[in-house]
Amino acid sequence: xxxxxxxxxxxxxxxxxxxxxxxxxLADAGAKVVVNAxxxxxxxxxxxxxxxxxxxxxxxxxxxxxxxxxxxTLERFDRLDILVNNAAIRDVEPIExxxxxxxxxxxxxxxxxAWNCSRSCIKALRGSSAGCIVNIGGMSAHTGAAGRPHVVxxxxxxxxxxxxxxxxxxxxxxxxxCVVPGMIETSxxxxxxxxxxxxxxxxxxxxxxxxxxVRFLAGPGARYITGQTxxxxxxxxx
Numbered sequence: 001x002x003x004x005x006x007x008x009x010x011x012x013x014x015x016x017x018x019x020x021x022x023x024x025x026l027a028d029a030g031a032k033v034v035v036n037a038x039x040x041x042x043x044x045x046x047x048x049x050x051x052x053x054x055x056x057x058x059x060x061x062x063x064x065x066x067x068x069x070x071x072x073t074l075e076r077f078d079r080l081d082i083l084v085n086n087a088a089i090r091d092v093e094p095i096e097x098x099x100x101x102x103x104x105x106x107x108x109x110x111x112x113x114a115w116n117c118s119r120s121c122i123k124a125l126r127g128s129s130a131g132c133i134v135n136i137g138g139m140s141a142h143t144g145a146a147g148r149p150h151v152v153x154x155x156x157x158x159x160x161x162x163x164x165x166x167x168x169x170x171x172x173x174x175x176x177x178c179v180v181p182g183m184i185e186t187s188x189x190x191x192x193x194x195x196x197x198x199x200x201x202x203x204x205x206x207x208x209x210x211x212x213x214v215r216f217l218a219g220p221g222a223r224y225i226t227g228q229t230x231x232x233x234x235x236x237x238x
Contacts, residue, residue, distance in 0.1 A: 002030030003219045007130065008077040010034045010070070012060055012117060013087030015043030017186040018136065021207035022084055025215045027051035031082065034073050036060070038087070060087045060113030063120070070120045080124035082218045085114035085158075086136040092147040103150045110154035114161060122169070130223065131174035134214050135162050137229065139182045139237050159229055166227030175226040177217045181210045182233020199234030 009026045013019040014035035024047070027033045033053040035044045044055035054076055058069040073080055089106045114135055125131030140148060141155035162178040169176055183197060185204045199205070213232050216222055231237060 002028075003221075004082075004215075005030035007031040007081040007128075007218075008034070008073065008079050009082035009084065009218065010036065010073055010080060010117070010121065011084040011086060012036045012113065014047060015040035018181060018184065018207045018210050019084075019086040020047050021211040022086060022136075022214045023047055023053065024051055025208065025211035026082065026084075026218060027053060029215050029219065031218075032077055034069075034076075036069060036087070060116055061108040063116045066113075066116045066120045070117075070124065074124060079128065080121055081128040081131055083117060083121045083125065083133045084136065084214060084218075085117055085133065087113050088136070088138075088151075088155075090138070090148075090151060092145075094147060095149060098150055106150040107154040107157075110151070111157045111161065114158060118161075118165060122174075125169070125174045126172040129173070130220065131169075131172070132218050132222075133162075133165060133169075133174065133176045134217050135176070135178045136210075136214075137162075137178045137180035139180055139231070139233055142180065142231075142237055162229065163227050170226060173223075175217070175223065177222075177225060177227070178229045179210060179213045179217065180229055180231045180233070180237075181205065182231065182236045184210060184232075197236065199236040201234035203234065205232060205234055 009031045011023045014023045015037040023033045035047045037044045048055040058065040138155035166176040183204045
């Protein structure tokens with residue numbers, strides 16, 4: 001029997017790259033997986049079809065849309081055990097170009113989105129015997145990076161949210177942890193914040209290696225781990 005057999009997971013921002021890898025890893029562990037994106041219907045349909053899951057379009061910054069997504073999940077599977085908050089905007093842009101509208105757009109997806117999803121899932125997670133939330137952070141929140149104060153601030157907030165939720169949900173045996181990818185080989189629409197850097201291990205990581213960390217934290221071997229931040233970066237930040 002696989003370690004997540006009988007569990008149901010919801011992964012946001014799961015159409016490609018790290019989110020897709022996480023969805024596939026959880027499905028491989030036996031979970032039924034709901035894959036989410038804001039607009040990439042074709043991508044999430046393909047991921048869901050690959051693993052027999054369910055695809056739902058929803059904007060994580062819209063609390064009502066998130067509530068509907070969670071309701072659809074419960075209607076289909078009658079339970080929810082695992083939430084992975086992965087949706088993010090990872091732009092690098094000159095600081096003078098970042099107005100308040102752009103600041104709010106980026107921080108809303110990363111931080112507000114994680115809060116909306118967590119809040120909407122809490123009741124279902126409390127009802128699970130092994131409820132867990134895994135938030136996906138960012139290495140630049142720990143190292144700093146030029147051209148992304150909005151991303152850095154929001155990802156740093158994810159670490160704080162993780163610790164706070166871990167305290168609130170511990171009495172209900174719901175674990176909350178954060179996985180922080182380092183320099184990972186992904187397809188991007190903007191330059192990497194760590195362009196030109198190399199990890200001590202001499203290569204960039206893969207989305208599957210980040211997904212392995214999430215799979216562990218969602219599994220039975222991590223039930224005594226909560227409020228923690230796990231870095232997956234090849235030694236780039238220690």
